[in-house]
Amino acid sequence: MLHAAGLRKTYKTPAGDVNALLSFEHSFASGQVTAVLGPSGSGKSTLLNLLAAFDTPTEGEVWFDDVAIHSLPEKERAGLRLRSFGFVFQSFNLVSVFTALQNVALPLGLAGVNRAERDERARQTLDRVGLLHRADHLPHKLSGGERQRVALARALANDPSVVFADEPTGSLDTANGALVLSALEEVAAEGRTVVLVTHDAALAGRAYVRLRLRDGVLEEVEREPSTELEQEPAISVPDPRRARVEAVPLASR
Numbered sequence: 098m099l100h101a102a103g104l105r106k107t108y109k110t111p112a113g114d115v116n117a118l119l120s121f122e123h124s125f126a127s128g129q130v131t132a133v134l135g136p137s138g139s140g141k142s143t144l145l146n147l148l149a150a151f152d153t154p155t156e157g158e159v160w161f162d163d164v165a166i167h168s169l170p171e172k173e174r175a176g177l178r179l180r181s182f183g184f185v186f187q188s189f190n191l192v193s194v195f196t197a198l199q200n201v202a203l204p205l206g207l208a209g210v211n212r213a214e215r216d217e218r219a220r221q222t223l224d225r226v227g228l229l230h231r232a233d234h235l236p237h238k239l240s241g242g243e244r245q246r247v248a249l250a251r252a253l254a255n256d257p258s259v260v261f262a263d264e265p266t267g268s269l270d271t272a273n274g275a276l277v278l279s280a281l282e283e284v285a286a287e288g289r290t291v292v293l294v295t296h297d298a299a300l301a302g303r304a305y306v307r308l309r310l311r312d313g314v315l316e317e318v319e320r321e322p323s324t325e326l327e328q329e330p331a332i333s334v335p336d337p338r339r340a341r342v343e344a345v346p347l348a349s350r
């Protein structure tokens with residue numbers, strides 16, 4: 098479980114303080130994709146950087162199970178990122194002189210996994226995203242959609258508990274964007290937490306939970322009706338307001 102409480106991030110700039118995130122509070126459930134939406138500059142990447150232990154909050158707490166991320170020194174945050182988190186970015190961030198396989202194996206190498214095992218795991222993960230046949234290709238010999246699937250395989254190689262994706266479909270066409278989202282949905286269904294920043298309303302509409310940020314403030318939390326229904330009592334009392342709306346003939350609405 099990933100939990101943020103009273104998070105604030107203020108950047109100090111020569112022109113004055115920028116409050117990029119204010120009083121943010123949310124628990125990110127595992128097994129689900131949570132989409133983070135909001136206009137440019139609303140604090141989405143700032144939030145992701147705090148949750149993913151890239152940066153420390155000005156105020157507030159981030160908990161990953163019983164680990165207090167907000168107060169970990171950088172060396173331990175780096176270790177946590179390697180062991181427990183995976184990352185996907187809009188620009189893929191693949192190493193251009195490494196093959197697809199070497200790119201996927203990279204975080205495993207950093208985490209100290211030996212060569213034979215990391216090659217085997219990288220192959221398995223590439224296979225998962227349907228790209229084993231492209232293992233020896235350099236990134237420039239892959240399509241945009243393929244590059245992002247390699248990046249996703251790299252994010253999954255260390256079997257992370259949480260996958261963070263910042264605009265992962267921003268450079269892709271609709272079909273490839275949908276493929277990447279389907280892969281992220283599968284990743285969540287395996288019991289992982291997926292935090293997805295996106296401008297794409299259609300993709301966000303498929304998420305179980307949608308968080309809307311505006312000017313650094315969490316304005317709205319929307320949940321899928323199906324997740325709310327599960328929490329309702331087995332026998333529900335008819336809602337008289339709903340009954341009245343339904344009684345109005347369609348033509349006069």
Ligand SMILES: Nc1ncnc2c1ncn2[C@@H]1O[C@H](COP(=O)(O)OP(=O)(O)OP(=O)(O)O)[C@@H](O)[C@H]1O
Nearest residue numbers: 108110115117135136137138139140141142143144
């Ligand atoms: N390192 C920084 N120093 C100063 N200000 C920053 C820094 N990073 C972000 N900001 C400011 O904080 C605010 C939130 O930025 P952030 O990058 O989180 O927005 P975003 O919602 O991810 O936007 P986009 O959709 O364009 O990626 C913006 O006003 C931005 O200019």
Ligand SMILES: [Mg+2]
Nearest residue numbers: 141142143263
């Ligand atoms: Mg951003």
